[in-house]
Amino acid sequence: MRNEFISNLAACARAAIADPARITIVGNDAQPRFELFHAASSLCSQKVRTVLFEKQLPYRSNDMLILSAMGPDGIIPAEHYHPPYVRLRLVAGLEIGRDFVSGYSGRPSVDTDGFDPCAVPLLVDYEASRVIADSRRICCYLDAVSRTPVQLLPDADQARAAVMRQVQIVDQMPNGALLYGSHPDADRRPDALKVVMETVYDHKIAAIEAMIADHAEDAELVAAYRAKLSKERGGRAVRRDAAFQRAARHHVDGVLKELDRTLRASAGPYAAGHAFSLGDVLWGVNLVRLAYLGLAPMWDDLPNVARYVEMLAKRPSLCKEAVRATLDSLPPSQAMDGLGTCMEAAPA
Numbered sequence: 001m002r003n004e005f006i007s008n009l010a011a012c013a014r015a016a017i018a019d020p021a022r023i024t025i026v027g028n029d030a031q032p033r034f035e036l037f038h039a040a041s042s043l044c045s046q047k048v049r050t051v052l053f054e055k056q057l058p059y060r061s062n063d064m065l066i067l068s069a070m071g072p073d074g075i076i077p078a079e080h081y082h083p084p085y086v087r088l089r090l091v092a093g094l095e096i097g098r099d100f101v102s103g104y105s106g107r108p109s110v111d112t113d114g115f116d117p118c119a120v121p122l123l124v125d126y127e128a129s130r131v132i133a134d135s136r137r138i139c140c141y142l143d144a145v146s147r148t149p150v151q152l153l154p155d156a157d158q159a160r161a162a163v164m165r166q167v168q169i170v171d172q173m174p175n176g177a178l179l180y181g182s183h184p185d186a187d188r189r190p191d192a193l194k195v196v197m198e199t200v201y202d203h204k205i206a207a208i209e210a211m212i213a214d215h216a217e218d219a220e221l222v223a224a225y226r227a228k229l230s231k232e233r234g235g236r237a238v239r240r241d242a243a244f245q246r247a248a249r250h251h252v253d254g255v256l257k258e259l260d261r262t263l264r265a266s267a268g269p270y271a272a273g274h275a276f277s278l279g280d281v282l283w284g285v286n287l288v289r290l291a292y293l294g295l296a297p298m299w300d301d302l303p304n305v306a307r308y309v310e311m312l313a314k315r316p317s318l319c320k321e322a323v324r325a326t327l328d329s330l331p332p333s334q335a336m337d338g339l340g341t342c343m344e345a346a347p348a
């Protein structure tokens, strides 16, 4: 019964995807256990796809357009704003048990900022009849249900705590502020990205307002859209706020220095020793994003971070799901030239 309800919602969410070519099966199972709603460019989605790659888990992939656009007849809402997808997220939100997001901090962490009902990624597990939201929760969930071929969270308490510390640090990165915001002194984002970001908030807000108007009779949906609206209005207010942007950059500077110390003290090449872990997945994706945004000079004086990025970007999962996905889905960035060489060795 519950599975049928979830399957129906998922089918309706899929129906909002304009191009069926963006709905594919990854792996060799025509009826996979998992279904992922995500976006190629989304950092949080890249984390989950990297874990699925590491686990070699087949899944139905729904690559959604997460930017709203202005068309000749008015606003075209992003695909993850459509009601069935939002309803599917609300199912996942029940498990999380957190209030909706109510403002903007630039950090997409559900722990500190609350639950965003209109975001990707989202995982459906048809075997367990569950819908899981939030990249960190999805990654931990996948590691728990499938322990091979690589275990990303160790069983031993101390080792697990060391990995979870890195997971926590990455979860608090102000990624929204860095992507959408303009730094007052050194905005190093690719020029083509800056152009997209000029109108991104206006389009998001217009799309959500249109959704509220179109579904005014549905109190649950309206509450979800209102939460999203307050977050995006908050983002628009600080996108050129010098103090806000400097604080975000300052935070990143601090955690990169800490990462350098952690790597120097680590017994192996990874953040928590000899074994590749979830901490490395999340760092790998996040460091690739920082490089894309032109922020690699932040580790010019951090040799352990520099070595770590280079090593992680060559790992087939991260090369495909972070480096290649970024290059293929976001406006070009010359700052990625160095990392892009991972693709010469990795299969397409």
Ligand SMILES: N[C@@H](CCC(=O)N[C@@H](CS)C(=O)NCC(=O)O)C(=O)O
Residues within 6 Å of the ligand: 042, 043, 044, 045, 066, 078, 108, 109, 110, 116, 118, 119, 120, 121, 133, 134, 135, 136, 204
């Ligand atoms: N805590 C959530 C954050 C989700 C999130 O912020 N997703 C972004 C992409 S990384 C998104 O959906 N952006 C489009 C939008 O907010 O409209 C997670 O880690 O999954």
